[in-house]
Amino acid sequence: MPDLFPVWLSLRVAGLATLLTLAIGLPLAWALARRRFPGRDLLEAAVVLPLVLPPTVLGYYLLLLIARRGPVGRAFDAAGIELAFTWRAAVLAACVGSIALLIKAAQAGFESVDERLEQAARTLGRSEWGIFWSISLPLAWRSVVAGTVLAFCRALGDFGITLMVAGSIPGLTQTLPLAIYDHVQQNRMAEANALALLAVAGVTVLLMGLGRLARLRF
């Protein structure tokens, strides 16, 4: 029986990363779908970048940002919070790796909402904030949930970025994919096998749930 710490760590990291992804990704997705602003094209391209860049490149830049002397790292350091090579870095890594999936799915969802519904809500006196929660999000929810599930799965599986910024410290930052790699390197095939099967089974169940969701009607 392998040590299950990496499983719990991965679930916690992916869960927190998904919350962060939603908090940042939903407003961005909505803005990309509905607003015209300078730099919109650049933003749209930048959003997809994490999907196509090598994870090591992403990890490298993220590390520059959050290292103790990096612009973000310094601010957190001043507040007494360490980022690089902690589980927090793993959360950021998972978020960077998966946010594009949520943004693209949610953006498509928001774009598919008939814009006149939001205009109707506007003429009925509802604030933009209220319209988002009462019209846009409920009508795009299927895409948003799909994007969230995909982002969560991708966050669970992140390897390269996490390795660059959080390392692979057993019992601290060693997530499931890193643990599997470690087991294989040490020729502990039974443990690698068990964890790999667990990952496949867990993600399959999530995706089956997603498939069922797609057939639901409100």
Place this chain on the structure above:
Amino acid sequence: MLSLSIKTALPGFSLDVTWEAGEKVVALFGPSGAGKTLTLQSLAGLVRPDQGRIVVAGRVFFDSARGINVRPQERRLGYVFQGYALFPHLSVEDNVGYGLRALARGARHRRVAEVMDRLGLGGQARRRPRELSGGQQQRVALGRALAVDPGLLLLDEPLSALDAPLRRLLREELMQIVSEWGVPTVLVTHDLTEAFQLAERIVIYDDGRVVQAAPKSELLSRPASAQVARLLGVRNILDGTVLKATPEIIQLRWRGYTLEAINSPSRGWLPPPGTPVVFFIRPEYVRLIRKDRPGPDPTHYMNRMEGRVVGQVDQGATWALSFAVDGAAPHAREAYDLEIEVPRLVHEMLEIGREHRWAISMHRGSIHVLPHA
């Protein structure tokens, strides 16, 4: 009282319109793509015009010169969208109550119940929009807009998505609701019947411009130009030349004949001889002269001409005849000069199907002369 003057430039289209209305119901009429909906969106604040001014009942909604642009949320207008744009995930009562967030729960429920009751939606409170018939959807859309007690109701092609029989039914229902609630209304339509039945004043749009704005009673008898007449679906728009004009009559030359038309007294228009003009006569106002009743003397029938029926189409209650006038002048474009419409019974009794040579007459009161556009 509503006054609007806006300019908006879009790629491939420009809107530049100015009109005023004091009537309860105004229709913006014109072909698709003329800028009617864009005007409605500007009124509601959903689109910001490049420049201009919009004042509704003394409230300045938009004034580019003074930098005023009231948010749609604060204009308090009821907007009924084309296709209704009901919230598909909300029940009928939540749709109707959507704009009443500011009210306390109890007051909101009372208002929603009152509105639904007045619109005959009593039993539908919990249903979703897609479970409703077209007529019920229209009432929910109206209810949602009227619940907030709007200062102005905007209707964008409210009936265009429906088929003809339902359309006629809902037009009457719409007319009744609009008049019962007494809310000033701007209606956008490309259906002339709709405009005439619902509105008191009609503003005619064409290609981003207003070509005429008038009380509806004036429009058909006195279109401002040949362009307006064409937009109103007027047939028999003809080109002639002035022979003589007095305050009472205008004498025209057309196809080698001399025609007399009554000069519109309100216009007092006296074009000099030789001026090209456009005039029209409605197809049902052209009279066929029976051969057995030629009249007591040759001058009995006004504007008498002879010619042939060169085509006829059965329209059910009426027959549409294409008529070519005998004359010295050659035919310009078409193979016929006039459209004539006769009731089915007349068509049968006169045996127009067999007899093609006819004399016709046009009363000078039914020839309308228009200034050249």
